[in-house]
Amino acid sequence: MSLLEDLSWRYATKKMNGERIPADKLAYILEAARLAPSSSGLQPYKIIVISDPALLAKVKEIAYNQSQITDCSHLLVFAAWDGYSEARITRVFNYILDERGLPHQTMDDYKQTILNLYEPLGTEWQAHHAAKQSYIAFAMAIAAAAEQRIDATPIEGFDTAQLDALLKLTGSGYRSTVLLPLGYRQEEGDWLVKMKKVRTPQADFVTELTLADVAAPADQPLPAASQR
C-alpha cells in the first residue's frame, strides 16, 4: 500500500464499535508521532494515552459528547508547551547534543537566535507555535493509523481549559491541542462513511508561480517590452 491509498481509505470516523486495537499497532502509531519533525527539533509536545473507560467518560462530557471518545480503543491527547523558555530549550538541546556526542555549547548561538526571535512574540504566539508542531506529529499519527487500517477521528471540538484541568495539565507547562480516538468504525450509524470524500480540486489547491507572475501588478498588462 502507499500513503495515497492510506489517505484515500481513511475518513473522520463518526461511529466506532468499541473493539480494542492490538498493542503493536498502538505502539506503531505512537512511534510515527514521535518520529515527526518539529521546529529546531524541539518536539514541544507529548501524547497522553487514555483507555480507561471511567476517564474517557469524563473526557467525552467536555468534548461535546462525541461518541468516539468512549467507543474508541485508545484516545490520544496531544499536548504542547504553553510557551518557550531558555530552560525548556536548553534541556532538549542538551539531550540532543549528548546523544550526538557533542559539547553543550555547540548550539548556544542558535539557541540565542531562537530565543531572540520568540521572546518578543509573546507567550500566546509561542503556545500557538508549539501547538503547530504538535499538528505535524498528529498528522503522522493519522497517517500511521490509516496505514495500519486503524480508524481514527481528528477532533478539535473540546473545551481546552476543562480538559487541561481534568488531565492535570493546568500549570504543567503543557496545553491540550488535539484529540485522536483510535479504534474501528461501526458503519451502521456512521453518517460519513458512505459519503464521497471531498477536497479542494487540485487546480484550486496548487498554484505555480514564476518571477514574471509576481513582478508586475496582476491587474495591469505587462509592459510593452515584455510582450515582444
Next chain:
Amino acid sequence: MSLLEDLSWRYATKKMNGERIPADKLAYILEAARLAPSSSGLQPYKIIVISDPALLAKVKEIAYNQSQITDCSHLLVFAAWDGYSEARITRVFNYILDERGLPHQTMDDYKQTILNLYEPLGTEWQAHHAAKQSYIAFAMAIAAAAEQRIDATPIEGFDTAQLDALLKLTGSGYRSTVLLPLGYRQEEGDWLVKMKKVRTPQADFVTELTLADVAAPADQPLPAASQR
C-alpha cells in the same frame, strides 16, 4: 516500505544538489497534501509551487539565505487563510454539499456553530487555527516525499510579511505558513546527514492516564482506603 521506515529515512536536508525531481513524484506529494484532513473539512490553505530560479533566488533572500531554497527542485509554499468568514466557509461547504448531492442548507446549523465559536476568538486566533490545519497537509507532504525517497526540508525560518509581499499574498486572504523545498540531498556539505536522529524517548513522550491518576492530587498519598 512502511511509514516508520520512511520517517526514519528522512531528515531535514541541509544541502541539496539541484537535480530535478520527476513530475509524477511532485504530483504524488501534492496529492497527499490535498488529501490531508482539516478542521470541518474546510482546507483553509493552499500550496504555491515555485521552481523558477529567479523567483527562488528572491525567496532565499528572505529565508536567511538557506541554500536549499535555490538548490531544491521545487519549493512548496504553504499558505493559510488569514481568518474565517461566513463567505469563505459557505463557499467550501456548498462545494462539499454539491459534490455529495445534498442541499446547501444541510450544514447551516453546523456552519453557525463554527462561526459562533470562531468569531469571538478574533482574527489572529483564526489565522493561527487555519495555519495549524496547513501543518497537517505539510506533514502529509513530508511523509509522501519520504515515501518517494525525495528529500525535503521543513522550513519555518523566513520573514512571513516579506514573503507574502513577494508572492502577492498580502491582501489576498492568505498568509504563508511554512516552506518545503523538495529535491535531492548532497551529502558532501550537509552537516546533518550523518548525525544521529534524536527524538524524545518514548517513555517521556507518552503518558498513560487513568481516572485514578488524575482523581487525587499527584503530590499527596492516596487515601488509606485505597492502599489496602
